[in-house]
Amino acid sequence: MDNFTFAKDKQLVIFELDDVLFPSKDYLLQVYYLFAQFIEYTEQKNAANILDFMRNHYEASGTEDLFAKTASQFDLDEKYQHNFDLLHQTARLPLKLLLYQNILDFLQELVVNRKKIVIVTAGNPEQQLNKIKQTEWNGLEQYLTVFFVDELNQPKSEVFQNILNDSNLNANEVLVVGANNFDAHQSKLINLPYIESLEIYK
Incomplete structure (x- = not known):
């Protein structure tokens, strides 16, 4: 047709x-990538591991409690919730959305x-x-x-x-x-x- x-x-x-x-995931996964890179820079924690965890959680359970679960897994301060939320609104994506x-x-x-x-x-x-x-x-x-x-x-x-x-x-x-x-x-x-x-x- x-x-x-x-x-x-x-x-x-x-x-x-x-x-x-x-796909909404094309935006969200890039936001998670940028957040993981930010945490690696500020906390010297492995960005690839953080991104893998966030991607797996998102694919299994969606966005609910994603920051809280990630913070618990990688011992992140709650102050980074602000950075996580802000990235959702203002992220400059590495790749255009198609x-x-x-x-x-x-x-x-x-x-x-x-x-x-x-x-x-x-x-x-x-x-x-x-x-x-x-x-x-x-x-x-x-x-x-x-x-x-x-x-x-x-x-x-x-x-x-x-x-x-x-x-x-x-x-x-x-x-x-x-x-x-x-x-x-x-x-x-x-x-x-x-x-x-x-x-x-x-």
Whole structure:
């Protein structure tokens, strides 16, 4: 199926950021790498061992209690929690974040067909903006409009509705592309068509 089949009758497509446009782990693992390097520099502890521990914990259990577990494992002072959190928001990544190939193809088709592209992303606004700034957009950045849900302090469904109102569009003229049940539920609340990002393929 051609990617554009999903959007041929739409005027606007809304995307989440993490695990929709690119893998969230591509950002997090680079943050962990930078933190491990920082600890090696300040505490003379082996960065490779710290990174391996953090990667394994993340892959097994996600981000929950990751700093606490790492601090316990390597006898790190709690003061480094601040550095760990700050890196999530301001890290200068060694490598650019790359869009999923299927999503890049889809975005390019949307631009060619003059469809509006909107990103509505939840999470810390500074961190999400940092990700956007360090993504390789392949020239698509000029076509993007971005809304930060936590900055607006509104439910995602309300942000969606405001976008519809501002664009003078009906729900059936918009498509939401997400990657989790929350995005699906928020879309359903205002009857927006929704698909999982993995459904988009060549």
